[in-house]
Amino acid sequence: MVESNPDGAAKDGSILSDYDLNTPISTDQGGLRSNLPGYGDAHFSLFLRKVFIKALGYTDESLSKPIIGIINTFSSFNPCHAQVPQLIEATKRGILSAGGLPMEFPTISIHESFANPTSMYLRNLMSMDTEEMVRAQPVDAVVMIGGCDKTVPAQLMGGISANKPFLPLITGPMMPGSVKGVRVGACTDCRNNWAKFRAGELDIEDIMDVNEELAPTAGTCGVMGTASTMACVAAGLGLVDLRAGATSPAVSSARLRVAETTGRQAVKMLEDAEAFRPQRLLAYENFVNAIVVLQAIGGSTNAVVHLLALANRHPAVRGRVTLRTFDDVGAATPLLVDLKPSGDGYMTDFHRAGGMLALMHALRPLLHLGARTFTGEPLGAVLDAAPFAPFAYSRRVVRPLADPLYARSSLAVLYGNLAPRGAVIKASASKDRRLLCHRGRACVFRDSRDLSARVDAEDLGVAPDSVLVLQGVGPVGHPGMPEAGLVPIPRKLARRGVADMLRLSDGRMSGTAGGTIVLHVAPEAADPASVLGVVRDGDFISCDVPRRRLHLEVDDAEIARRIELRRQETATAAAALPGRRDVWEARKTTRGYRGLYERHVNQADEGCDFDFLTADGPANT
Incomplete structure (x- = not known):
């Protein structure tokens, strides 16, 4: 017999068992039963959780579905993420249509131009925020919405460490603007025009006109900067749809369809959740593919630091991906994508030329085709199921291997x-x-x-x-x-x-x-x-x-001799002016996040991550 619940949901066995004190709470069922707070009584913990979630109007029927978290990184200080509210709604549609329950929650948001002293200083903090919120809350899988330079690597780092099924959802690049009939876009043209202004080639009125058009829409920089690079690298890792996931403009309907599809796929991953845990899904070969993509797109040098940090978060990859890996892969990989700053085009050109799907087909001989992707299929099967025939415009933007923009080692x-x-x-x-x-x-x-x-x-x-x-x-x-x-x-x-x-x-x-x-x-x-x-x-x-x-x-x-002299001068200065110490010494007693950062950050060749966040944890010293 099934009892009726006043809110209209059926009190079936699974719901009643939550209140059966003689039946242990089975947290491996996921949903609300997972990651219970430590009150010392699991049944009470679940009961209290339901009390408060019902304040938002949820029924027992909804709460019995798999929970898909959606990370909201909207901020008024982050124009790269201006479209996040629309992306959240589209993602929710996908999750609901696949039988999941979407639950949105925030993490910090970082924008290059608004973070002091630098956005990189906050990347590790955002990765910690992401990891801990994913670990702490009752989510079965997560869609992580990000775009601006440090947000995607921070989310990937936190996602790998939390080791729950997750998918990145890229906010997408902005459209280019126009000044006197010439296309311009953030931020290669920011720097080129500023250099002309410094050299006296542009006057104050010219540079003000350029300032109005460099970022004409919401989205990330429209060239192959760090944001676009990390979007393409995420696709190279096998975590993003090749057709539009990395390249469709932020303000396009295609970007919203990507969001809906991502929501559906996040639920589908739960059919075999263990197989989609990132530490199992991603292997060394996925990282090599990502480095092939990095070299072929002429991507940002920042991606080297980010990929090293990602690799060092993965227990099976840490130590296998090093700086020499980037150089070895680069020696066999030509630059194929004609985008600024290495070429002439913008991300809209890349998208119209076939985007990552066109590039991955061109790179096929250089890729590990057995590397698994977010669909569960190997990369080779994904490419087989989505053939791409390059056309004249496509070949101008995505060069064939035989006619590269730069022969090797971008x-x-x-x-x-x-x-x-x-x-x-x-x-x-x-x-x-x-x-x-x-x-x-x-x-x-x-x-x-x-x-x-x-x-x-x-x-x-x-x-x-x-x-x-x-x-x-x-x-x-x-x-x-x-x-x-x-x-x-x-x-x-x-x-x-x-x-x-x-x-x-x-x-x-x-x-x-x-x-x-x-x-x-x-x-x-x-x-x-x-x-x-x-x-x-x-x-x-x-x-x-x-x-x-x-x-x-x-x-x-x-x-x-100079190194020893420098040491002596530093010691003398500290003695003469108590409290004045060089940063290497001062970091031992610096308070707050800055002290944590300075004491534990690794050098660039290890990804500038915190030593205690790597897969091995800090060394015993």
Whole structure:
């Protein structure tokens, strides 16, 4: 006999068992029974949970369905996520149509232009927020909505660590604007036009006109910057639909259909939830595929840091994906996608040319086709079921393997006494390819404040063949490893028409930027043993990208002497001015999140994650 419930739901056995004190609560059934708070009485915990969720008007029938969490990262400070409310509604449609119960909850939201000191400083915090909210709440699977540069990697990091079935839902790129009949878009054209303004080629009215059109719609930057790169990388990992999931514009109906489909798929994953736990779904081969995609799209150098962090969160992949993996994959992978900053197009062009589906078919000989995807099928089967015939326009934007935009190694990894743990350069974005094999005298800036104060000084000791060196912008040194690596061309040289110089730092560069720029030098300058930290004006530096070499032409004995002298000067300064310590020492007693960050962040070659968040956890020291 089935009793009737006043709210119209049937009190079947599963619902009644929640109140049967002689029957243990079975948390492996999922739904509301999972992740119960610790009151010491599981039945009471479930009873209390139902009391409060019913305050929102839910029936027992609804609450008996599998629960799909939807992470809401909307923020008035995040125009990349302006469409999140519409995406949530579309995702809910998909979940409900597949028999699930959508439950929306927030996490922090990060935007590049609104986060001080830098968005990277908050990436790990967002990953912790994501992981803990997914772990803590009664969700069977999760749709994670994100788009802006650090949000997608933070969600992927947290999702892998929480190890519940999840799917990323990308917010999508913005549309390009137009200035005097010329297409422009954030943020490669932000930087190009600002450089022209600094050089005196644009006046104040011109730059104000450009400012109005660079971001004409909601969405992420419309070039192959970090946001677009991470969307494509997520597809390369096998977590995003190849047709439109990575490339359809934020303001398009296609993006809403992606959201609805994602909601349905999140419920479908629960047919075999164990198989779709990310630590089981994703394997080493998925990460290699993602790196192939990164190289083929001429993606952001930031993605190197993010993918290393992701790999180190995965117990079966940690230690297998290293900086050398990126270089090895790059040596066999050409740049195929003609988008700024390495090419000329925008994300709308890529989408119209077939997007990731077109690219993955072009890359097929280089991919691990057995890697599983979010559908449960191997990549090869997904491609077989979705053939793509390139057309003339498609071939202009997504080049065939035989006719690449750049032959190989769009992203290269350099080593030498300046970067014993590695450094990264986006060779395909070099504006003057002669600088990829260059020797010049160093012009050194101690930190970003020193750079701002002196870079445009008329008496700055710099020439067109100088190497601009920026110290003190690494993970600990700033903190947060800001996108300061695009050291501006000194104005007195810009006025002479100098458009590119060899620049190097321990910081990062926006994925939307171009130039001959060496980044992520590890260990960073703030490390007391860092060679980068003791480079001086006038030192010769040689960079040889074909030979993967970055070298300070100072003998080992002199380098050792400078490192010891630096140590003594730091100790003397601290003694003379109590309370004044260098950042490497001061971090031991710094309070709050900043102290947590500075004490536990890894170097760039390990992904700038916190040591205690990696799959192995912190070392016992």
